[in-house]
Amino acid sequence: xxxxxxxxxxxxxxxxxxxxxxxxxxxxxxxxxxxxxxxxxxxxxxxxxxxxxxxxxxxxxxxxxxxxxxxxxxxxxxxxxxxxxxxxxxxxxxxxxxxxxxxxxxxxxxxxxxxxxxxxxxxxxxxxxxxxxxxxxxxxxxxxxxxxxxxxxxxxxxxxxxxxxxxxxxxxxxxxxxxxxxxxxxxxxxxxxxxxxxxxxxxxxxxxxxxxxxxxxxxxxxxxxxxxxxxxxxxxxxxxxxxxxxxxxxxxxxxxxxxxxxxxxxxxxxxxxxxxxxxxxxxxxxxxxxxxxxxxxxxxxxxxxxxxxxxxxxxxxxxxxxxxxxxxxxxxxxxxxxxxxxxxxxxxxxxxxxxxxxxxxxxxxxxxxxxxxxxxxxxxxxxxxxxxxxxxxxxxxxxxxxxxxxxxxxxxxxxxxxxxxxxxxxxxxxxxxxxxxx
Ligand code: HSE
Numbered sequence: 063x064x065x066x067x068x069x070x071x072x073x074x075x076x077x078x079x080x081x082x083x084x085x086x087x088x089x090x091x092x093x094x095x096x097x098x099x100x101x102x103x104x105x106x107x108x109x110x111x112x113x114x115x116x117x118x119x120x121x122x123x124x125x126x127x128x129x130x131x132x133x134x135x136x137x138x139x140x141x142x143x144x145x146x147x148x149x150x151x152x153x154x155x156x157x158x159x160x161x162x163x164x165x166x167x168x169x170x171x172x173x174x175x176x177x178x179x180x181x182x183x184x185x186x187x188x189x190x191x192x193x194x195x196x197x198x199x200x201x202x203x204x205x206x207x208x209x210x211x212x213x214x215x216x217x218x219x220x221x222x223x224x225x226x227x228x229x230x231x232x233x234x235x236x237x238x239x240x241x242x243x244x245x246x247x248x249x250x251x252x253x254x255x256x257x258x259x260x261x262x263x264x265x266x267x268x269x270x271x272x273x274x275x276x277x278x279x280x281x282x283x284x285x286x287x288x289x290x291x292x293x294x295x296x297x298x299x300x301x302x303x304x305x306x307x308x309x310x311x312x313x314x315x316x317x318x319x320x321x322x323x324x325x326x327x328x329x330x331x332x333x334x335x336x337x338x339x340x341x342x343x344x345x346x347x348x349x350x351x352x353x354x355x356x357x358x359x360x361x362x363x364x365x366x367x368x369x370x371x372x373x374x375x376x377x378x379x380x381x382x383x384x385x386x387x388x389x390x391x392x393x394x395x396x397x398x399x400x401x402x403x404x405x406x407x408x409x410x411x412x413x414x415x416x417x418x419x420x421x422x423x424x425x426x427x428x429x430x431x432x433x434x435x436x437x438x439x440x441x442x443x444x445x446x447x448x449x450x451x452x453x454x455x456x457x458x459x460x461x462x463x464x465x466x467x468x469x470x471x472x473x474x475x476x477x478x479x480x481x482x483x484x485x486x487x488x489x490x491x492x493x494x495x496x497x498x499x500x
Contacts, residue, residue, distance in 0.1 A: 106122075192368045413466050
């Protein structure tokens with residue numbers, strides 16, 4: 063049988079990793095796919111780099127459009143990133159009846175609906191395992207392995223850079239700024255790390271997982287996003303004293319009111335397996351009604367781990383390309399004409415527990431005032447600690463953990479607490495999730 067011909071757009075970190083894995087494991091991969099999968103064309107602006115990978119059988123160009131319109135190419139692998147040229151290239155590839163494999167989470171989170179519709183119309187596949195959690199086959203697990211289940215919730219550490227920063231802050235007691243610089247030096251964080259530390263990268267990924275888990279359209283505009291830039295070493299230490307770790311989580315949950323879709327720092331009990339995922343590693347917990355809680359762990363970035371996911375998609379597409387499109391696994395796991403219109407609820411409606419840190423003047427009646435405000439908002443206190451004042455300080459930190467409440471209520475309570483003259487500065491509020499198997 064003729065080999066499947068791949069056009070590779072972009073030979074940066076992931077492109078290089080994909081190329082290396084495909085080459086090294088060629089025979090093994092062919093035994094699995096039933097035919098050879100070969101890169102026959104590479105496009106990259108850095109022609110020297112592309113030439114350094116390619117042997118004489120591979121055509122090299124700096125014109126990516128020449129790849130997506132080439133009639134000899136069966137599958138286009140888009141590893142350029144970004145949401146402008148990459149989108150044009152993918153739509154052009156689809157128009158030219160090519161299957162597409164992409165690692166582009168931002169593009170799918172923002173324009174997935176349009177891209178999947180175009181692919182459906184042409185009867186081609188758009189595969190994207192590498193877009194979420196790098197080398198962890200979480201898309202495969204959600205879409206196929208858990209297909210018997212009604213998914214209840216997903217919670218994931220899906221940004222390695224943010225997890226590295228939080229791990230180092232906790233383990234070494236270093237400040238956010240110090241660890242961020244280290245992450246840049248180690249090549250984890252981008253020169254502009256905004257997407258990592260502000261939660262945007264995680265938001266792209268949880269948006270995609272939410273769509274697959276619940277059979278809803280991808281809706282990046284509905285995700286609540288809060289990053290880790292406001293977290294202090296004090297909060298990480300206080301949380302630990304209470305038996306919790308703080309992680310940047312992407313969370314999506316099915317509730318009676320609709321779908322929750324959110325990214326924010328979260329206290330989770332230290333004994334949960336996911337609380338012990340440290341450094342740049344990723345992990346995703348998926349709770350299904352039949353299987354219970356399942357955990358997926360591994361490298362969330364890097365050349366060969368992400369290349370592993372790209373090549374898995376290449377094998378999948380190779381196996382499925384001759385199948386009637388009706389009999390393929392749908393892009394978003396559910397039949398496209400049966401997607402649900404269940405709304406994504408606003409953050410104000412979300413129900414969760416909270417960690418509150420208040421800096422207050424240490425004098426009689428302060429706690430009574432604060433408790434009264436919480437009681438008036440129907441918020442129940444679960445635990446409370448007052449920290450020893452630092453030498454020469456009149457102010458003390460009070461840490462409170464609340465029972466479940468609605469975000470709207472905690473917002474109102476915090477606004478009232480901040481107006482008390484005895485409260486200094488802003489109240490620090492971090493959401494808390496038990497992530498138990500209930
Ligand atoms: N920048 C991401 C991270 C990897 O730090 O996890 C690619 O999604």
